[in-house]
Amino acid sequence: MRVGYLSDESDHTDLRESLQDLGHTVNAVSESAEITDCELVIIAVDEARLPEYVEALALHARRGQIFVHTALSYGAQILDPLETTGAVVAALAPLAGEIWVIDALDELGSTIIELLAAELGLRVFPVPDSRRQRLLAGLSFARFAEAARNDAASMLLEALGNEKAACDIARGVVSAGALPGVDKLSAQHAAMADPGLARSFVDLARRTAEQTGADDIELWAIGQDRGS
Amino acid sequence: MRVGYLSDESDHTDLRESLQDLGHTVNAVSESAEITDCELVIIAVDEARLPEYVEALALHARRGQIFVHTALSYGAQILDPLETTGAVVAALAPLAGEIWVIDALDELGSTIIELLAAELGLRVFPVPDSRRQRLLAGLSFARFAEAARNDAASMLLEALGNEKAACDIARGVVSAGALPGVDKLSAQHAAMADPGLARSFVDLARRTAEQTGADDIELWAIGQDRGS
Structure with a gap:
């Protein structure tokens, strides 16, 4: 896959390296317009700035692209502006050690994020927004x-x-x-x-x-x- | 060894069975006078009643006998009345799981309690009274x-x-x-x-x-x- 990787200094995941190790083409994204060719976009930015990044990316998103964020405080819902462009969206956030949590808005999103997690060898658990504060x-x-x-x-x-x-x-x-x-x-x-x-x-x-x-x-x- | 085992319902150790399994002759002691023939006396009674049992046993103790109590709150000092009769005294108390703590008043007491603990296969640590409250x-x-x-x-x-x-x-x-x-x-x-x-x-x-x-x-x- 062609992967766009949008991150800042708050990104403590090793998703970028893992995706590269699996043979994907991973390019750092610095401008939203650079995502046009990407099949998958990982958004690994500071949680507080996630909404504004989503708004900016939504201007360039297109049907069939996949967007995944890594913010533990949010589920997939925060990616709504991207989803309405016809993109598939999901959340994949590190919880503790090798344990990650996932969320999606529909069955396709669930399937895709589970496949991606499996490819990455992550131990993941789905957590809906109703259980997020508890988590x-x-x-x-x-x-x-x-x-x-x-x-x-x-x-x-x-x-x-x-x-x-x-x-x-x-x-x-x-x-x-x-x-x-x-x-x-x-x-x-x-x-x-x-x-x-x-x-x-x-x-x-x-x-x-x-x-x-x-x-x-x-x-x-x-x-x-x-x-x- | 001929072992006298003085215990009440507060005894949660399995010392009695362990000593028997090792081939020692273990007899329950109900009266202090019954300890006369014992080489080793285990005192596994409620901590609050330990001092009075010690006083009673001291009336029948003799030089060369070994007395060991199992109360975590006390070191070997509580067995002073027995020690003054010429007996060797030590503490061997269960702390957590297979971890036990030991205490003695002199080198002979230390050696004997370490040998006994080794025979019983216990993981023991010496804890002097100065560190007991911390423990x-x-x-x-x-x-x-x-x-x-x-x-x-x-x-x-x-x-x-x-x-x-x-x-x-x-x-x-x-x-x-x-x-x-x-x-x-x-x-x-x-x-x-x-x-x-x-x-x-x-x-x-x-x-x-x-x-x-x-x-x-x-x-x-x-x-x-x-x-x-």
Whole structure:
């Protein structure tokens, strides 16, 4: 395929190289008018500027061309101005590691983006706009869980002197077991010198207690929160 | 070895079976006086009652006997009354999965507990009392990190419809990447219906921001906290 690749410094995908490696002819696009000969146009620009790029490209799009954007915050709908010219549109955005999410407006778009993803060897999941905010929040939460893991791992490392063991426990590779009682949590909390760490300890105790139905721990955490 | 095994319903170790499987003669101890013939006595009782059991056992202990307790909250020091009778004392407590921690009061105690752990095939780390509170707090934090992982995983599962992918991201098997900006976090937070989840989102955003030096996110989180 002749591929036009419109990107800016926000593009952290390696789609350009991957497409080239697969034998496609990939040309960088700097002006919208340059897409005329392209069968496929990849739009890998900063999310905030995606709508304006779409408007500009729509002036030169034609029936049968394929347009794919890589912005995780948007589904295929954002490409509507291109779709009304008769082009096929889809979203193909990197989520985490080798996991990507896709979206399309119709069956043809779905088929094409799945074929392209398969050719690229990507692990993709369709995510409609109705689930997009959930996805983004879940991804943020996964990033936050890393902070909790970091705190757990650094405390365990200090205590055990062994990084592998500390990380295995912090990551849940081996189970940390049941929650201790309120008296023990309270003593652990009282011994913490770092205020940020101590606050996070209480916050997470509260959420853990909510999840497990440990009412006494939840009440303790709420009390700590109010007192601080 | 002739092993006396003093335990109650709080004993979740499988030391008794493991010692038997290794060919030792293991007898349950119900009265302190029954330890007279034992070369090794395992004390696997509720932590809160450990001191009183130690006092009672000390009346019957003799030089050369080995006493080992399994309470994670204590080091070997709690066995002092036994040690003064000339017995060798040590702590061998399960931490997480196959990871155990050990403590002793002298070189002989260290050697013996390491030999016993090696015979049992346990992965052990020495933890002195000076690091015990850190260890316990780190273990609690690891348990809490599980709560954050659970929230991330359930959101991602709803969005992706694939448990393996959701768990891989939530557990950090694949990286969730960089933190989004404040505007995106704020939008994600605003869309959350579950108040406990939304509160934890802000709490964890704040801790993550502290760790990464993202001042704008930290300020946003503090503002949310005050406003709620």
